[in-house]
Amino acid sequence: MTGTESEATIEARRQMEICNACRYCEGYCAVFPAMTLRREFTTGDLTHLANLCHSCKGCYHACQYAPPHPFGINVPETFATIRAESYAEYAWPQGMGRAFERNGTLVSLAAFLSVTLVLLLTMALQDPAILYTAQTGTGAFFRVIPYWLMVGMASLSFGYALFAMGMGAVRYWRGTAPGAGQKPITAGPVAEAAVDILTLRNLGGGGHGCNDLDDSFAQARRHLHHAMFYGFMMCFAATSVGAFYHHFMGWKSPHAFLSLPVQLGTWGGVLLCIGTAGLLWVKTVTDPGPVAKRLLGGEYAMLALLFLISSTGLLLLAIRHTGAMGVMLAIHLGLVLAFFLVMPYSKMVHGVYRGLALLRNAQEKHK
Ligand code: SF4
Ligand code: SF4
Structure with missing residues (x-):
């Protein structure tokens, strides 16, 4: 950990800044279009993007900057680590994160x-x-x-x-709220998310x-x-x-x-x-x-x-x-x-x- 952010979070921010300039993988999944809505990546943004990633590994195999390239872009591995950190951080009761x-x-x-x-x-x-x-x-x-x-x-x-x-779930939802804060949950997004989950x-x-x-x-x-x-x-x-x-x-x-x-x-x-x-x-x-x-x-x-x-x-x-x-x-x-x-x-x-x-x-x- 560095300060209040984990090494994986700092690494994910570095990778997302490169991906946001490249955008080659935009059609692969929901992560890259969501990434393009952001110019900066808060810890909550990165946790949200990591949990949006389904670990299909498409971006890793498509990436010209994946290891052994010096940029070392490995989005699935980095996001998997952040997901695990978010499970521990938002676990209830808090101490059970261990x-x-x-x-x-x-x-x-x-x-x-x-x-x-x-x-x-x-x-x-x-x-x-x-x-x-x-x-x-x-x-x-x-x-x-x-x-x-x-x-x-x-x-x-x-x-x-x-x-x-x-x-x-409540702790996660509050903790990953974007800068503009929480929006009311309405039927349209709920239905769209349900279709994404079921399919x-x-x-x-x-x-x-x-x-x-x-x-x-x-x-x-x-x-x-x-x-x-x-x-x-x-x-x-x-x-x-x-x-x-x-x-x-x-x-x-x-x-x-x-x-x-x-x-x-x-x-x-x-x-x-x-x-x-x-x-x-x-x-x-x-x-x-x-x-x-x-x-x-x-x-x-x-x-x-x-x-x-x-x-x-x-x-x-x-x-x-x-x-x-x-x-x-x-x-x-x-x-x-x-x-x-x-x-x-x-x-x-x-x-x-x-x-x-x-x-x-x-x-x-x-x-
Ligand atoms: S994973 Fe690689 S190819 Fe895909 S957007 Fe990021 S930098 Fe570009
Ligand atoms: S590994 Fe994750 S971020 Fe990469 S294309 Fe698949 S779902 Fe998207």
Whole structure:
């Protein structure tokens, strides 16, 4: 750090001043048109531009000033570092920003401890034999893990995650306000940002795709992100429908394979498995030049955690009538608990900040 600004922020300002004179990459993504609206770059501007960057790497592979050129322009790597710094700076509560420093270790430890906790609680509250005895019929899951414990853990951890991420979002929105201050949020920019988020337009690299692996163009990362995002939303919908059935219809899980919650969960789980496994593969084989290496541990750990959640969910479906269901249910719920607990202090916050950056970008265009 130099003064109140990080080295990455100072470096990003240097690079943006060169890019603002060059403007070769204007058609690649939302970052460069947003850059041209500014003559000077405050810390908030650079944080906003960094979160607007979707790390498609197009500008790195197109740039005549990229390393080994003495200008050393590497926008994706520099912006990735600033994004990570913004996650830590705007985390709530403030002290938890340190959790981003060794994020891979934190996510792995949380997963291990949460699975252990759920297994121990199950054995303490129920006859331990229930963990390896086949349970069938209505309410089978709740004979392994009591309903109050399942709902209590999920509600508290998910509620905390939503609150902490909401507070982080407010802090980010205020902290990155442009010089003119906040504008009222209106329907037009909200709709435009929503379309950008749902289509991941900025991973399209101006139409021909990202530089996923090297300087060739591909849409793989965009499609894998879609699989992960929509798979996650379908799993969430499956849980919500299951809760509705339980509370309002009196229908208790496990439900039939062709029921709505099981179908949503099954296909959502398959998409989530494909998306997370594919993104892990992309990270492994991609050109390391435009990648911020020190952030990789946390990114690998969160993708691996999501993969484990979706794959144990699918395994649970496959073996739910056998004696292995109890242990698999405890492992699956332990992993879900870990996910909610670390969500506000993990790569998952990029969705919130990137969404807000897209909203601000849409507001600037609607001036
Ligand atoms: S990344 Fe390179 S080519 Fe693209 S605008 Fe900046 S200086 Fe120009
Ligand atoms: S990496 Fe892609 S999204 Fe990020 S600034 Fe460069 S072209 Fe834009």
